[in-house]
Amino acid sequence: MAIELADELIQLRRAADQARARATAGPYSAEAWRPWLEAAAVVHDAITNHAKATGQNRYEVEKDLVTAAKTAEGAPEG
Template sequence: MADEQVDEAAGRARLVELKLASEAARVEAQQGPYSAEQWRPWLEAAAAFQEAVTAHAEQYGLENRFELEKDVVTRALHPAPAEA
């Protein structure tokens, strides 16, 4: 794999981590009664994820940012079973 492909794959792995952090913050926010302060960590994590997806798409010249986000969300929330 070329260096740029390795870098791009590592970037996608980082995006998966950001998405998982956002989901964890959402679950935490849902544990108590609604308040803006309770949801602030999720809002910040979700914004960080969206900004990172946009930056990644721009950095690697991806024409369809939506497809990148869809791929990352699928990897984060519906990972393929580990091969034996």
């Protein structure tokens, strides 16, 4: 069964990936990592809500979302 992903989910994941890249570009600090952790929490909640609403497996949604976010045009590597 193909997982249906909303563009909004893909954009949220890409934003979290970009926040991770910024957070890990320098030395650790709680302030630098906060945007990444907050973005990751938003993505996690969105994945869970999407899976519940569509009756899809949450882990399959997340796996396909990771792939979709990385293959989307201009997606950051990593």
